[in-house]
Amino acid sequence: MNADGPHIDAEGCGGNAAPYVLGALTDEEHEAFLVHIESCAVCREEVAALQIVAQALPVAAPQLSAPPELKRRVMSSVREDAHRRHAERVASSRTSSSEGEGERRAPAWSAGGSRASAGAGAWLRWRPNLAVGALAACVIALAVVVLASGGGGGTRVIRAQVTLPRASASLSVSDGQAQLNVAGMPQAGAGRVYEVWTKSSPSGQPRPTDALFTVSAGGAATVGVPGSARGVREVLVTSEPLGGSRVPTRAPVIVARVS
Amino acid sequence: MQLVYRGQALAFEVIYDRHSDAAFSLAFRMCAQRALAEDVVQEAFLSLWRSGARYDRSRGSVRTWVLGTVHNRAIDALRRRTARDRGLVAEEGIEERLAAPERERTEIEFARRDEAREIRDALDQLPGEQSRVIELAYFGGLTHVEIASMLDAPVGTIKGRMRLGLAKMRMTLGDPTEVCNEC
Numbered sequence: 001m002n003a004d005g006p007h008i009d010a011e012g013c014g015g016n017a018a019p020y021v022l023g024a025l026t027d028e029e030h031e032a033f034l035v036h037i038e039s040c041a042v043c044r045e046e047v048a049a050l051q052i053v054a055q056a057l058p059v060a061a062p063q064l065s066a067p068p069e070l071k072r073r074v075m076s077s078v079r080e081d082a083h084r085r086h087a088e089r090v091a092s093s094r095t096s097s098s099e100g101e102g103e104r105r106a107p108a109w110s111a112g113g114s115r116a117s118a119g120a121g122a123w124l125r126w127r128p129n130l131a132v133g134a135l136a137a138c139v140i141a142l143a144v145v146v147l148a149s150g151g152g153g154g155t156r157v158i159r160a161q162v163t164l165p166r167a168s169a170s171l172s173v174s175d176g177q178a179q180l181n182v183a184g185m186p187q188a189g190a191g192r193v194y195e196v197w198t199k200s201s202p203s204g205q206p207r208p209t210d211a212l213f214t215v216s217a218g219g220a221a222t223v224g225v226p227g228s229a230r231g232v233r234e235v236l237v238t239s240e241p242l243g244g245s246r247v248p249t250r251a252p253v254i255v256a257r258v259s
Numbered sequence: 260m261q262l263v264y265r266g267q268a269l270a271f272e273v274i275y276d277r278h279s280d281a282a283f284s285l286a287f288r289m290c291a292q293r294a295l296a297e298d299v300v301q302e303a304f305l306s307l308w309r310s311g312a313r314y315d316r317s318r319g320s321v322r323t324w325v326l327g328t329v330h331n332r333a334i335d336a337l338r339r340r341t342a343r344d345r346g347l348v349a350e351e352g353i354e355e356r357l358a359a360p361e362r363e364r365t366e367i368e369f370a371r372r373d374e375a376r377e378i379r380d381a382l383d384q385l386p387g388e389q390s391r392v393i394e395l396a397y398f399g400g401l402t403h404v405e406i407a408s409m410l411d412a413p414v415g416t417i418k419g420r421m422r423l424g425l426a427k428m429r430m431t432l433g434d435p436t437e438v439c440n441e442c
Contacts, residue, residue: 015418019417019418023334024396025403053429055327057393058285059375060378061284067297071276073301074300074301078271081308081309187294216294218298
């Protein structure tokens with residue numbers, strides 16, 4: 001037994017093994033115990049013995065089905081991330097073939113975050129958020145569009161019009177794929193879910209997508225817009241009954257005009 | 260997992276489909292709020308996606324890896340909450356609304372149901388004082404210090420109950436390996 005470990009207390013060596021495997025040590029104790037077991041075979045053995053049980057405890061919870069919209073949120077982010085990684089690899093290879101041209105980054109506030117974009121040119125138009133009362137007569141208008149790229153290769157970040165107070169949304173478009181990022185959104189309501197729609201012309205009918213989503217407790221969500229963004233003029237979001245709708249049953253709460 | 264390492268979203272989707280119900284069940288059991296449980300599961304899976312290369316097969320199954328990550332995220336979330344928030348009661352009726360649907364069961368699902376029943380039975384068979392500290396720690400996200408304060412018992416007593424309870428569960432579940440009593 002190693003008596004030099006920082007976690008040693010009145011109970012003697014091994015006393016922290018059980019709370020460790022249950023996740024019940026404080027952060028400081030946890031860190032100290034990790035250091036300790038590096039050199040204490042007794043505690044390692046104790047942890048190994050008790051951890052078998054602790055790892056089985058999750059199944060003691062009543063088994064529920066994960067909400068379908070949760071999968072859409074997770075996989076939307078995963079696909080977007082996979083797409084971003086691919087784009088970054090491509091951009092990296094482009095950069096290495098054009099050294100000396102320099103690099104420009106997307107604005108810090110953009111949903112693209114750290115995504116670097118090369119090129120020049122930015123254009124934007126802005127119209128302030130509408131009040132909730134205007135929701136029924138939602139006037140589709142362009143908010144802010146930032147072209148954070150140039151040369152045809154980067155990411156465009158489009159700030160969408162949102163009819164809900166304190167909420168904001170932006171659409172990132174890169175290599176023909178679009179991702180919607182929302183913040184400060186209220187929950188869609190009991191028995192309802194947000195649904196993403198696309199339009200290929202301003203006067204055309206919204207086409208449903210299979211992107212249904214809810215927002216986090218903080219009102220945030222990241223949603224990949226299914227299909228190619230090429231030819232899409234507008235991306236809209238409405239509140240719909242669970243399972244989504246084939247045609248919008250309510251006025252859009254988010255409208256992003258792509259071009 | 261090799262495909263996940265390479266950033267293939269479809270491979271990750273298979274992992275999500277296999278383990279998301281268990282992950283959500285654990286998160287909801289700990290958080291008692293659907294929105295918070297969803298956030299925890301989302302954070303956990305995205306973390307796993309971004310750190311797939313850190314999965315160490317020698318340290319357990321993918322399921323253990325997933326549920327361990329969910330557990331850690333849920334603890335983080337619970338400890339961020341204020342004392343007032345901790346008083347929140349579970350959302351009533353959500354178990355019924357989200358109960359795993361009856362469907363054709365695979366052998367794996369049957370085995371998992373049996374395993375779940377065995378674990379619950381083993382937990383139920385413990386003396387109340389031992390099962391309580393284990394539940395407060397594992398599912399409640401409380402530290403042993405907080406549990407000691409809550410139950411008005413010495414910290415050493417709480418640690419001892421945790422250890423005894425886990426050791427008994429291990430014996431009940433049929434693992435013949437003795438837990439060291441001399442440490």
